[in-house]
Amino acid sequence: MLLQISEPGASPDKAACKQRVVGIDLGTTNSLVAWVGEGSPAVITPSGGAALVPSVVSYDGTDVIVGDAALARGEAHPMDTVASVKRLMGRALADVGAAVSMSPNQILDDAGRMVKLRFSDGRERSPVQVSAAILAELRMRAEAALGGPLDGAVITVPAYFDDAQRQATRDAGRLAGLEVLRLLSEPTAAALAYGLDRGTRGTYAVYDLGGGTFDISILTLVDGVFEVRSTGGDSALGGDDLDRAIVTAIAGELPALDELERKRALGSATAAARAAKERLTEVESTMVRIGATERALTRAELTAIAAPLLERTGKACRRALRDAGYEPAQLDGVVLVGGSTRSPVVRAFVAELFGREPLCELDPDQVVALGAAVQADVLAGGQTDIVLLDVVPLSLGLETMGGVVEKLIVRNSTIPCGATQTFTTYADQQTGFDLHVVQGERETVEACRSLARFQLRGVPPMVAGAARIEISFKVDADGILHVDAVEQVSGITAAVDVKPSYGLTDEEVERMLIESFDHAEDDLIARNLRTEQVEAERILAATRAAVIADPHLLDDDVRAATEAAIVTLEAARSGTDYLAIRGAIEALDRASKPFAERRMNLAIARAMQGKDLDAVEQELSK
């Protein structure tokens, strides 16, 4: 006997069965979490606290402190306090040279992979763990405000984040105990928050200058569809760089005391520069003290200091416009995102670049989180009125003979997308292949970013040139690449070992998960149980809704098997054995598979052919 549960999103008693999902802006300087409560998106603020959580983490042995308290602790414990960790995500030491020389943290090479941080007690941590600490703090805030565990979160990333940076973000979410529903591009999130899709069809530019990253996206919006036409940017350019430029302009090189003293001095100098910069939003001139120098800084001087940095953003904007095939005059508007865009200097630059005054009514610090919350709500409710069509920001390719890159997927391709390339063997009896996946626009491998190396093994020995190894690239909706390989002559799926160039392996993430718990084993089991229970509830609701919607597509034997599997799953879900729940979920999947396939075929057929329902059903039942 099936219980009556309505289609998700259509129930009149929506609040009762509504999922607890949130949007998270994991920013370089500040982070925040938002949700869609009873209608419009709102930032979650703890009572008596601030909405913005500084993206700062301080470690005291195994104690983890996040936010304002960490910022405060940073004065006394600079080496153990990490700020702007976003700049280190998915990056090797070679990529972050500048950050290293200025940061009070010990940032170390890890055999060419993503950097690691060493703390004063000798412990080492990955930037992924540090980011996870921030995400966990936001999760706990949200759970306290929403009155229970979260069912999922949308986490934003710069549109220009590459594959390694995205993987690192997704891993951080996992470590923080979050079900990451989607990685959402920050400019797209902002466009969602502005609701530019209402009204007539329009094409907008989103200029997003954060603390550490710059993104430019060109989107076409109409009736709930947000189609990204092109995206560009610089994932190592932001307001922080302007602060440092101000320091250099005013005080030149700071006196070379010992390393730690120098970094400490730089830290306070940068803070003073940032404060002065922010004051210049309101006034034309302000006093600033950096190092031994104390003098006035004017808006005009700030404009001059900022010019080279802003010009870099201009270059990215021009390229994005070219890629999208638009002249600035053809746009319907420009949206500003990111705290740095509060500055009149930046606004003047953007206005000139695009030939119009930019839109900035929404708080540029909050707009991304609000947009993420909107999408979390959409994903949880299964609505169809909003569709986000995002793109891959950088081309993806394979290294071929001579260190040349063969591009399989070009930048600005709408995701999810895929492409295949067929290779053959050079030598007789060759049974293995080395494949190198790279990302970037340049022709040579050295100039591109290494994503992963594959070793394809088990290719049956054949004459040279006879094998047909089909490599397929698949980018998912988060913009992350998956690679498969099949040898077509023999039909064998050859074994593929992926060594991510910068990312964490699954084993490493598991180990970190265990390390993060005081009572590792118990907590891990509890977490697994909760995860399986959440998944079980989701599958049960979806299956019941499907049965209510399309009962005519259920054969008697499939119905009986499905109902039996539902009963088993309900029983398992109320228990404490997470493996039993997982088994019951898989059993329900199998039992209802014929039904699910018919529903899917029907939905596709309906969509593709535009025929009426009866005709399609007749065809399907043949």
Added chain:
Amino acid sequence: MQSHAGPDPFAVLGLEPRFDLDSTQLEARFHERSREVHPDRFVGAPAGQRAAALVQTRALNDAYQVLKKPQRRAEHLLARHGVAIDERERLEPGFLMEILELREELADARVANQLERVKALGADMRRRQQMMVDGLAPRFGQLGRADDAAVLAAIKHDLITLRYLSRYVEECDAAIDASD
């Protein structure tokens, strides 16, 4: 260099296979289909449906790419008629000489860092490309009347020529990207 042995792009978008497509209608169809199959719609669904959504959406996005640009659309339509583009086919020596000279002009302009000249070369070639593309619709219109083989051969010739032209435009764009 993709093998396009996938589903029929016209069928995926639910359109009649023809060259002259209304781009507004094409975009509207693409948006409609995206609503139906996009993975965002299936986040809470069982694994099988999620996987199917990914496959369907990739096919949809690929189909849209084929139909959106006139050149790719034309190449696809030609393939439907059993005519493949073979770039090794000879074009007129006069045309090839012209392209060679234009390439040299572009190379000279790049070396001398004459960005405006590069832009002008690119703009000229774009105009030329557009004119050729505009000529494709009437050609496709002639199919089914008398000598299809001849019409298809003429279209094929135009498309091979267009490949040279669009590669040139890409080189100009790349030069602008690099020097900006």
